Amino acid sequence: MAPATVSRFLNGGIELPPATAERIRSAIAELGYRPNPYARSLSRGRTDMLALAIPDIQNAFFSQLASAVDRCAEEQNLSLLLCSTANKTARELDFIERLRRRFFDGLLLATNHADDGTLAEAINTADSNIVLVDEDVPGARVAKVFSDNEQGGFLAGSHILAAGHRAIAYIGGPPKLMSTVERRQGLSNAISASSDARLVCCLEHDYTREHGRAAMAEIIAHHRDVTAVFAGSDEITLGVLEVLREHGLRVACDLSLVTFDDVGLLHLLDPPVTAIRQPTAEIGRKAFERLAAAITGESVEIATERLPVRLVERASVAAPRRA
Amino acid sequence: MAPATVSRFLNGGIELPPATAERIRSAIAELGYRPNPYARSLSRGRTDMLALAIPDIQNAFFSQLASAVDRCAEEQNLSLLLCSTANKTARELDFIERLRRRFFDGLLLATNHADDGTLAEAINTADSNIVLVDEDVPGARVAKVFSDNEQGGFLAGSHILAAGHRAIAYIGGPPKLMSTVERRQGLSNAISASSDARLVCCLEHDYTREHGRAAMAEIIAHHRDVTAVFAGSDEITLGVLEVLREHGLRVACDLSLVTFDDVGLLHLLDPPVTAIRQPTAEIGRKAFERLAAAITGESVEIATERLPVRLVERASVAAPRRA
């Protein structure tokens, strides 16, 4: 009984004479033999493992994304290494380095911060299988899968305008981030189309609850005329809601609100919050497919794909109160 | 320049004559040499990789746990393979099998369902490094790290009683699960200590929003006298809240409520929900330490460790209304 025969039997899917097959099977059972995946990878030159790097597992959007990718990986019998980068470049670079060392066959990378060029360069010199998800790294020449942020901003704006609002504020993430810019742009486009409405202010800083708090406080203090707010993420919205409550202000009634993401529990609040919903699972799936294709060596086009978002109308947008 | 020398230099932490060291360094840079982790593992006999299997990444409790474990792993320069089992035995067995194949050095296993013995047996025959987290698998002879569920139930009960309630309901997870039983037991103990209070009903089924909904509906329909509810998880509480709202019932005012876990956004609601908080991060850390110790071959005691929970008092418990 040669090792090669066993290997072929286990792994090549070749049919064997029943006698031999049985002999192998019983030997395996008695010896408690278990193939070593590392040796296998070493010999075959691939690992059948993918990695997904996200800024924060605890963020509902990313855990949803992770969940979707995980399902895909399972379907394809691939392992998924889930990496939390804490949104730090150093850790992102670390995972790119692991890819180069062939620790896994491909990397799905979700960033959430501006890049000074380091990341882009690392990505471009890795020449390996990387797909960017959710947020851009400018200058990186790889496949990218995003949602249509501009459309989202536009939908939010149009909806707010349709309710009769004329003084609108935008609370966004980091100023230079693609998502921040595009969402603002979409909102701005919608508002420009209306002659008498205006974008009172754009408060951009971080996709965090803290920023939501600060920005909302700022609006209350200095922008009394604002009657509707478009928040760039659920996290931001959380902060907004906290401040609103502290000031005894009610959503819809005193201030209209549209959020972005729609992965949290915002629909359970009273009133439930109207949202622009990202197709999180589809983003994950598309990105996965792109990566899988790249790995199997299919035509690697490095195009950017944008998935449509949609407005989920609930009850946080109402007509503005007459002052 | 022999490979052995380079290996020692890179990996053994040995000092080399500056000349040689420099020669190696420049060679590495020019050739773009990158050590292959799989070959390394194969040769060294360990992978420096750990796995954490959880029922659902999207569940806040588990993603918090994962996050804590991830931090530990990073500190120790270990890789963490995060696995979502969808709470299915088959997938859990799959990960145990991977451990046996030495795909990783150790496994942190969080279950969320009753076991018919299959899991316990797989765990016991794996004879490898496994630590059970959060939920028990009866009969498994490995290290275990749980929170003190009974204490949690007792705290919740005492708090509810102190507010004056005499008719209390428990909405718990799967009936046979350790956590369900222990939380109920704690609650029951507290109630027994009071002569005139009683545990009206125990509705146990699943740690899900759906179950929370069903159970709360049941209470409204058939247990009108209940004035306070102890919910076994945040998910359940979410369902409870939905039904309450649909019936125009207000928390605290119409029904007092204590939740378990305290990982969701329940503190942002109005009124914020009083909770028994699990020390999620500590659970993760302790479990990690146990596993790390087992891997490095330290004295492997298979004791069960219980971490204390605490009551976070907010505003969802008030005196019962006079009927």
Next chain:
DNA sequence: CTGTTAGCGCCTTCAG
């Protein structure tokens, strides 16, 4: 259909 021969890339003796 099966066995033999080479590696995959690294680390760990053991010599020099």
Next chain:
DNA sequence: CTGAAGGCGCTAACAG
């Protein structure tokens, strides 16, 4: 301090 040799466990290529 350095080099050579062997092996980790498996698969691929090449005979038979």
